Amino acid sequence: xxxxxxxxxxxxxxxxxxxxxxxxxxxxxxxxxxxxxxxxxxxxxxxxxxxxxxxxxxxxxxxxxxxxxxxxxxxxxxxxxxxxxxxxxxxxxxxxxxxxxxxxxxxxxxxxxxxxxxxxxxxxxxxxxxxxxxxxxxxxxxxxxxxxxxxxxxxxxxxxxxxxxxxxxxxxxxxxxxxxxxxxxxxxxxxxxxxxxxxxxxxxxxxxxxxxxxxxx
Amino acid sequence: xxxxxxxxxxxxxxxxxxxxxxxxxxxxxxxxxxxxxxxxxxxxxxxxxxxxxxxxxxxxxxxxxxxxxxxxxxxxxxxxxxxxxxxxxxxxxxxxxxxxxxxxxxxxxxxxxxxxxxxxxxxxxxxxxxxxxxxxxxxxxxxxxxxxxxxxxxxxxxxxxxxxxxxxxxxxxxxxxxxxxxxxxxxxxxxxxxxxxxxxxxxxxxxxxxxxxxxxx
Numbered sequence: 001x002x003x004x005x006x007x008x009x010x011x012x013x014x015x016x017x018x019x020x021x022x023x024x025x026x027x028x029x030x031x032x033x034x035x036x037x038x039x040x041x042x043x044x045x046x047x048x049x050x051x052x053x054x055x056x057x058x059x060x061x062x063x064x065x066x067x068x069x070x071x072x073x074x075x076x077x078x079x080x081x082x083x084x085x086x087x088x089x090x091x092x093x094x095x096x097x098x099x100x101x102x103x104x105x106x107x108x109x110x111x112x113x114x115x116x117x118x119x120x121x122x123x124x125x126x127x128x129x130x131x132x133x134x135x136x137x138x139x140x141x142x143x144x145x146x147x148x149x150x151x152x153x154x155x156x157x158x159x160x161x162x163x164x165x166x167x168x169x170x171x172x173x174x175x176x177x178x179x180x181x182x183x184x185x186x187x188x189x190x191x192x193x194x195x196x197x198x199x200x201x202x203x204x205x206x207x208x209x210x211x212x213x214x215x216x217x
Numbered sequence: 218x219x220x221x222x223x224x225x226x227x228x229x230x231x232x233x234x235x236x237x238x239x240x241x242x243x244x245x246x247x248x249x250x251x252x253x254x255x256x257x258x259x260x261x262x263x264x265x266x267x268x269x270x271x272x273x274x275x276x277x278x279x280x281x282x283x284x285x286x287x288x289x290x291x292x293x294x295x296x297x298x299x300x301x302x303x304x305x306x307x308x309x310x311x312x313x314x315x316x317x318x319x320x321x322x323x324x325x326x327x328x329x330x331x332x333x334x335x336x337x338x339x340x341x342x343x344x345x346x347x348x349x350x351x352x353x354x355x356x357x358x359x360x361x362x363x364x365x366x367x368x369x370x371x372x373x374x375x376x377x378x379x380x381x382x383x384x385x386x387x388x389x390x391x392x393x394x395x396x397x398x399x400x401x402x403x404x405x406x407x408x409x410x411x412x413x414x415x416x417x418x419x420x421x422x423x424x425x426x427x428x429x430x431x432x433x434x
Contacts, residue, residue, distance in 0.1 A: 040264035047257035167414040192403035
């Protein structure tokens with residue numbers, strides 16, 4: 001048995017419901033494939049959307065930031081959205097142009113993480129999500145750095161996953177007219193050559209976890 | 218004289234202010250370089266963040282969607298965020314890992330566009346942003362399609378632009394210790410080979426605006 005997402009009123013997909021996915025494994029895949037999320041919070045009654053890194057342990061998403069960041073301090077009801085763009089869908093009509101994408105929209109009440117062990121694990125997965133292999137390679141946080149870092153947890157219970165793939169869906173008469181090109185222009189993302197820091201020793205070899213990193217999206 | 222962004226209380230960058238840009242041209246560049254934005258709206262008192270296409274005419278941003286989409290109908294105070302990820306910054310300490318990016322966060326009250334000419338121009342720039350050259354190549358919207366499309370306008374007056382580039386900023390003692398690799402792993406995005414639709418005539422040549430498209434980010 002695979003686990004199903006449990007849609008609530010606000011996580012039920014109404015527009016383009018053919019693209020909705022209901023498996024929890026789809027949610028995990030979308031989250032694991034992207035580098036950053038967009039965190040939506042309320043500040044003074046208005047929405048604020050900020051790009052930030054994240055990490056995942058099971059069905060909990062973690063984000064971190066400065067303890068001075070207002071968006072993290074005041075976060076309560078939040079929305080975290082992760083979007084992978086896979087290509088542009090060219091249709092015969094402007095109306096049917098689209099984007100191939102895999103996205104997840106998560107709603108919930110963010111929890112400030114205060115337990116030292118959970119904070120440590122959260123910082124580890126956030127670092128590993130951004131740069132796999134780096135938690136063990138780099139120096140881990142010291143007391144002062146920990147004190148300056150706020151960690152928020154978000155339960156993944158209430159989430160909507162949408163995936164669009166494949167070619168355009170055109171009107172029959174436009175297909176028959178045959179006047180416009182139609183198809184997909186795929187977007188490809190990959191890592192370039194590592195660029196050593198200016199203050200790195202010239203003979204410091206690029207470690208395997210950087211050199212061999214694969215783009216997972 | 219270049220035009221300056223006019224920061225308000227909420228568009229003043231507090232965290233990482235060294236990364237803040239104040240030229241309106243920087244805002245335009247960040248917006249023009251990305252494919253999608255993340256639109257933050259309030260629904261039932263909670264933030265909701267949705268990925269969507271957009272277009273720009275001067276200092277007005279346009280987004281569109283189905284007239285049935287609740288997020289567009291009810292949008293009033295919105296936040297639109299555009300993020301280009303350029304690379305991962307590997308530091309000597311987990312604390313100083315970072316992302317090279319160019320982002321814009323725009324706050325404002327969205328306006329439903331009702332004027333037919335402005336709606337038409339908005340749909341044109343949204344299509345051209347997603348797929349340059351397509352407005353003239355594809356069939357333009359008919360009456361029925363126009364009636365099904367909601368268009369929102371957002372003034373770009375209140376915006377914050379942040380750009381991070383370059384290598385890590387490490388603690389002196391970590392640089393001296395010389396134990397970890399440090400530098401940037403650039404993220405490269407480009408178009409793959411066009412994939413014609415299944416129902417496209419086999420001899421339909423890929424037009425120049427698709428074949429020669431350059432990734433602008």
